[in-house]
Amino acid sequence: MNDNVRDLLLVARREVTTRMRGTAFRLSTIVLLACTVAGIAIPAALIGHPHRFTVAVTAQAPSGVAAMAGAGAKAAGIRLEVRPAAGRAAAVRLVEQGEVTAAVAAGGETIWKARPDSALQPVLSAAIQEAVVTQRAASLGLSPGAAARLLAPVRIPVTQLHASTQRAGRVIVGEVGMILLYMAITFYGGFVLTGVVEEKSSRVVEVLLSRVPPPSLLGGKIAGIGLAGLAQFLAVLAAAAGTLLVTRPSGLPPGTYAAIPMLAVWFVLGYAFYSMLYGSLGSLASRTEDAQAAAGPVIIVLVAIYVAATMAVSSAGSAWVTVLSLLPPSAPIFMPLRTSLTDVPAWQVAAAVVLTLASVYGLFRVGGRLYSNAVLRTGARLHVTEAWHAGPPARP
Amino acid sequence: MLEITELVKRYGDVQALDGCSLQVPPGHLVGLLGPNGAGKTTVMRTLFGLVVPDAGAVRWRGRPVDARTWRRFGYMPEERGLYPAMRVAEQIAYFGQLSGLTARDAAAAARRWMDRLGLAGRAGSRIDRLSHGNQQRVQLAVALVHDPDLLVLDEPFAGLDPIAVDALAALLHELCEAGTTVLFSSHQLDLVEHLCEDVVILDRGRVVLAGRLSELRAAAPRRRLEVALAGDAGDRWWERWSPALPGVEVTDGDARRVRLTADRSADLEKVLIEARSAGEVVRFDFEPPSLSEIFREAVRR
Numbered sequence: 067m068n069d070n071v072r073d074l075l076l077v078a079r080r081e082v083t084t085r086m087r088g089t090a091f092r093l094s095t096i097v098l099l100a101c102t103v104a105g106i107a108i109p110a111a112l113i114g115h116p117h118r119f120t121v122a123v124t125a126q127a128p129s130g131v132a133a134m135a136g137a138g139a140k141a142a143g144i145r146l147e148v149r150p151a152a153g154r155a156a157a158v159r160l161v162e163q164g165e166v167t168a169a170v171a172a173g174g175e176t177i178w179k180a181r182p183d184s185a186l187q188p189v190l191s192a193a194i195q196e197a198v199v200t201q202r203a204a205s206l207g208l209s210p211g212a213a214a215r216l217l218a219p220v221r222i223p224v225t226q227l228h229a230s231t232q233r234a235g236r237v238i239v240g241e242v243g244m245i246l247l248y249m250a251i252t253f254y255g256g257f258v259l260t261g262v263v264e265e266k267s268s269r270v271v272e273v274l275l276s277r278v279p280p281p282s283l284l285g286g287k288i289a290g291i292g293l294a295g296l297a298q299f300l301a302v303l304a305a306a307a308g309t310l311l312v313t314r315p316s317g318l319p320p321g322t323y324a325a326i327p328m329l330a331v332w333f334v335l336g337y338a339f340y341s342m343l344y345g346s347l348g349s350l351a352s353r354t355e356d357a358q359a360a361a362g363p364v365i366i367v368l369v370a371i372y373v374a375a376t377m378a379v380s381s382a383g384s385a386w387v388t389v390l391s392l393l394p395p396s397a398p399i400f401m402p403l404r405t406s407l408t409d410v411p412a413w414q415v416a417a418a419v420v421l422t423l424a425s426v427y428g429l430f431r432v433g434g435r436l437y438s439n440a441v442l443r444t445g446a447r448l449h450v451t452e453a454w455h456a457g458p459p460a461r462p
Numbered sequence: 463m464l465e466i467t468e469l470v471k472r473y474g475d476v477q478a479l480d481g482c483s484l485q486v487p488p489g490h491l492v493g494l495l496g497p498n499g500a501g502k503t504t505v506m507r508t509l510f511g512l513v514v515p516d517a518g519a520v521r522w523r524g525r526p527v528d529a530r531t532w533r534r535f536g537y538m539p540e541e542r543g544l545y546p547a548m549r550v551a552e553q554i555a556y557f558g559q560l561s562g563l564t565a566r567d568a569a570a571a572a573r574r575w576m577d578r579l580g581l582a583g584r585a586g587s588r589i590d591r592l593s594h595g596n597q598q599r600v601q602l603a604v605a606l607v608h609d610p611d612l613l614v615l616d617e618p619f620a621g622l623d624p625i626a627v628d629a630l631a632a633l634l635h636e637l638c639e640a641g642t643t644v645l646f647s648s649h650q651l652d653l654v655e656h657l658c659e660d661v662v663i664l665d666r667g668r669v670v671l672a673g674r675l676s677e678l679r680a681a682a683p684r685r686r687l688e689v690a691l692a693g694d695a696g697d698r699w700w701e702r703w704s705p706a707l708p709g710v711e712v713t714d715g716d717a718r719r720v721r722l723t724a725d726r727s728a729d730l731e732k733v734l735i736e737a738r739s740a741g742e743v744v745r746f747d748f749e750p751p752s753l754s755e756i757f758r759e760a761v762r763r
């Protein structure tokens with residue numbers, strides 16, 4: 067194995083074990099997982115409908131209504147159980163005791179405890195309608211086959227000039243993804259920043275650099291912290307996907323599950339981009355107190371992008387959002403948001419990925435030089451131009 | 463053999479190294495001396511590529527140093543540094559791996575050096591929970607874990623108590639006998655005088671004196687002379703004759719004694735004659751200068 071790669075892997079492994087052993091990491095993982103599960107499950111339980119119903123059908127109810135209700139429920143994604151009731155009085159008792167949600171009696175009368183359930187009622191009404199109309203057709207002399215043809219559902223073509231279906235759901239998915247990405251990038255980028263400054267302020271960096279070239283040290287640190295971060299981020303995404311699958315909240319837009327792995331991809335790209343900035347600017351500071359000031363420009367850029375992204379939610383189709391979703395500093399936040407809100411051409415997603423990757427490489431070259439020049443200089447905080455001109459990297 | 467040739471390094475207005483050349487023969491223990499700002503740390507950093515010189519070369523065993531040779535060097539910088547929250551054994555082994563040892567060898571080497579340096583009971587302690595002395599030992603173990611061919615120590619004796627100084631001196635001698643080449647810097651000249659045979663004196667980025675200490679002493683341009691009389695000869699009795707002797711300077715004295723430094727050209731015969739005229743001479747001690755005197759002479763501004 068190439069020595070530089072071996073060094074990088076050794077540095078990365080130390081970072082992963084150090085982070086994962088840390089209380090901050092364990093605690094934040096537990097809190098994030100709990101928040102994710104609760105954040106999805108609680109609203110789903112509050113606003114979602116129960117999708118299991120039991121309905122009592124008396125012998126006097128229109129014939130065939132039980133089978134028709136069953137078929138209708140299946141089409142509507144509702145699980146329906148039908149149980150017979152001896153007569154109207156028995157059916158009323160069952161409804162009163164809460165054994166069944168509703169009952170169907172003679173003449174298609176539906177019996178509810180109080181207000182009819184908004185999901186179940188249309189299913190029952192349609193089934194009763196169908197049963198009664200089938201009976202009338204038979205009494206008019208139509209054969210069952212002719213009746214079925216007469217009553218076959220009418221297919222009504224629907225054209226939407228502007229796709230606005232489940233707009234609210236898409237906004238929620240997009241915003242949650244945006245917040246998760248912003249938090250994860252800031253959090254783990256911050257780890258890289260403090261990691262670099264701590265090595266410099268504890269002076270261990272000179273001992274390290276007498277064995278390891280600066281790019282391996284910076285690259286290993288970024289890779290190690292990134293892996294720990296990715297593990298946590300994936301755990302949160304998996305918890306989110308699992309909770310969604312179990313609770314099945316209503317109004318979940320199509321493509322939600324596909325958006326989840328894309329968030330992981332954009333986390334990797336966004337983290338790579340910003341951690342490179344955090345790491346190289348962090349090397350300009352010698353003390354932990356100076357770290358935030360040294361990384362100030364990155365923090366300002368990230369916050370500005372986040373604020374712009376919150377405004378982009380209401381105007382996802384506008385040109386400036388398209389531009390920002392393609393360009394590297396903002397693409398990791400804007401592109402996943404845009405794909406959640408609208409349909410983005412595949413070539414634009416690919417272009418954003420390629421541009422971000424290219425800029426990460428460029429940053430590795432530029433940031434690597436700053437880091438190499440600055441990381442051994444202690445004392446007052448260095449200016450970027452000072453570090454750039456401080457001479458060639460400590461090692462070629 | 464470590465060969466440093468004509469190193470030049472400038473930081474803005476500061477000329478850190480100005481044509482610095484020196485050699486360290488294999489298995490030798492060489493003390494690098496010099497006033498503050500002479501360029502000692504810059505020379506040491508250059509050996510590890512931590513500083514890239516503007517001109518000049520560093521060669522080890524006849525070849526320019528590179529990443530492969532750096533793995534066979536051990537370094538203890540002046541600014542000591544370790545990961546504060548990392549455990550002792552883990553830390554030493556980690557640096558061993560970074561120097562190319564396998565995980566298993568690095569763990570074994572860490573245990574060996576912890577035993578050797580008296581850290582055996584501390585394997586699981588965090589660095590920031592250790593005493594200052596023990597932190598120094600871990601730092602030394604980190605420099606030694608991979609059994610380097612060349613050991614470079616920047617001010618290794620700074621802040622050590624006399625017992626720790628003796629232990630470190632013994633260890634360095636042992637390493638040299640086993641074939642390790644050692645270069646260290648120090649401000650404690652009396653210590654260096656007892657510890658090593660070879661010294662290099664650096665001033666303003668150049669080597670002003672280098673070689674075997676015994677040869678440097680013998681070749682020193684000025685020597686020390688002490689004359690003692692049997693009885694009192696009066697206050698400042700030497701002033702009657704010493705100003706007339708070229709190349710002789712009085713450093714101090716009393717009614718019965720005088721200490722002088724004399725140039726190589728000075729006529730010591732005359733000193734003896736003058737002293738005899740002042741009284742019975744019971745001591746006429748002539749000795750080569752101490753390292754401190756050689757040092758002061760070499761870096762005289």
